[in-house]
Amino acid sequence: MRDEFYMQLALDKAWEYQGLTYPNPAVGAVVTLEGNILAIEAHQKAGSSHAEVLALLSAYETLSNRSVDFDPCDSHKAHAFLLTLPKDFFAQCTIYVTLEPCSHEGKTPSCASLLQSLALRRVVIGTEDPIEGHGGGMKRLGNASVGVLKEACQALIESFLLWQKRAFVLFKLAQTTNGRIGGGYLSSQASLTHVHQLREVCDTLLIGGNTVREDRPTLDCRFIQAQAPDVKIYTKEDNFDRDIPLFTVEKRRVEIIHTLDFLEQPSFVLVEGGEGMLNALKEKIDWMLIYQTPKLSTNNLTYNTTMNLQFLHQDKKDVDLMIWSKNIGH
Amino acid sequence: MRDEFYMQLALDKAWEYQGLTYPNPAVGAVVTLEGNILAIEAHQKAGSSHAEVLALLSAYETLSNRSVDFDPCDSHKAHAFLLTLPKDFFAQCTIYVTLEPCSHEGKTPSCASLLQSLALRRVVIGTEDPIEGHGGGMKRLGNASVGVLKEACQALIESFLLWQKRAFVLFKLAQTTNGRIGGGYLSSQASLTHVHQLREVCDTLLIGGNTVREDRPTLDCRFIQAQAPDVKIYTKEDNFDRDIPLFTVEKRRVEIIHTLDFLEQPSFVLVEGGEGMLNALKEKIDWMLIYQTPKLSTNNLTYNTTMNLQFLHQDKKDVDLMIWSKNIGH
16 A cells, blocks of 8 residues: 555544644554554643654554553653664564654653664655744654655644644534534534543633523533633623533633633634624634534524635544534635 | 454445445455555446455556556456466455355356455455345355454445335435535535436436426536436426426436335435425435535525434545435434
8 A cells, every 4th residue: 555545544543632632733653564554543642652652652562462561651651661672673664654753852752763763664754843943853864755645734733833823713513414503412422522522621612602691501521520621701791690500610710701812822722602603703713623413403503604614534423423624714 | 453444444445336336235345465455446336347356456456566458347357367367366365345245157257256266365244245145155255254344334235225125215415514505506526426426327316396496407417428317306286397408308207206106116216305305205215415515604595304314424525525324213
């Protein structure tokens, strides 16, 4: 199979963790040996092992038929372990990474220098690290091939590029297949859990006044027992019932705001709302994340807006479809 | 990688030709050599080579680095050619097929006896051929493994099972991502071409009276220069303007019908319509095929109905999403 095939597997894996790696980029990696796929892994969470490291550990387990006796997400242990392997352990292997391996030396060696030490036969990279000062990984690797599925690998990290310079605004919507929203819990438990995971990692959960008044929501992360996000309510009036759960979640700040100036700050802003918020934020929305349930409904909660999208990625989430798309204007 | 990984590749490929293989089932096949993927192919059209044959030819081309000098879809030439190869040519290969290879001996040898002659190391089958009298392929193969991704392989051929005993009713809909229909050409050229391919193979294109009166459609197969399908108009009244293109397409029969009794006949019925037809046919629809465009729209052509779906397969069609789903009641 051609390089594009393996890179696509790395991309698909990386998309499973889109947003969840904040403030890190989503990255996927595949390790092959003579065309055989040994590992398909992705970076899962900031502070945890990078995609390359997880893929190499998993490839080690496949090749040796043994399990490592530490948490693969512990990057210190993972790096240290990989460096104890015989120098030619991965000598015939190829690694595919959607993003140029990091060259930053910190508490652990950089992925670029790890790959250099492990001396794989080939390193195939989707796209260069676009952040100034982050590059250099490729130079260190010398013979890496770059630019396989480049556009798709760039689209994967667009969120990362945006949240470095201003707010990355992700508008989340749950709808039936005929575009009806609201009406209680639309989505599968897997979709709801995913929303809670996004809420946990975002800096701000942005909602509209109507959501507070009409839905009286909690907007916490109870399905994953995590800390609820701070909430900003974008509204003209401040006439909310302070007894609803939203305001009483522990360690959560709720702020009433009248402008969207805070979006100029580098951050990850998750928006949950309906037609009103969609129209109010139209110019500010970077991506839409639509959970589409397998149902046609007669409820009358349609949403009216004009927006041109570009589909970035789609996948099942239990019975639902999860569709990532980019706002490309109207 | 495990068998499931390769079978999924065969499944995804087969879905590209869902419906288009009528009256044959959609079937996908993958050939591997020591874990390496040599070929991923699918049956494309009735009368053309089966998936196994196309995959073996493609694997031959990969292994020999040569091209065959005939049309791989010519099953006579393909079978004959494969039988001229050295007896051990595929001896180390594994083939994954979503459906039990056919055992029917006709103008060409059956796929089961072809595979028997080629003596592959392993034959892995998704699901048994459910049609009475069609089985026996597996017995002939002796050591085949059966049941890998069985449910998904069964879902793939549900259309085939239905159109053998009565009409398989596929309701096609093009919509924006917020569920708006109509409004001219919604979908990409690739989606429109796909619709014309489905129109070419179906027995009947079923539409409602309103479509004729309001849209004045042609409903031909011009994008693929193929014969337009016969049309049935399901309507209470027969008050159509006979000068519209629909009625003047060459070699096309147009019939006005007042009952749906014809759905009892084994056949493939493609339905194109809006809310009216969707509600009129609700109990009869087997599958929905939704072309979803990357757009949110304010046009007011929503469609109101209740239906529970099961998503069967989703894929991109150029910029659009193509979503196959099953009607599981309301």
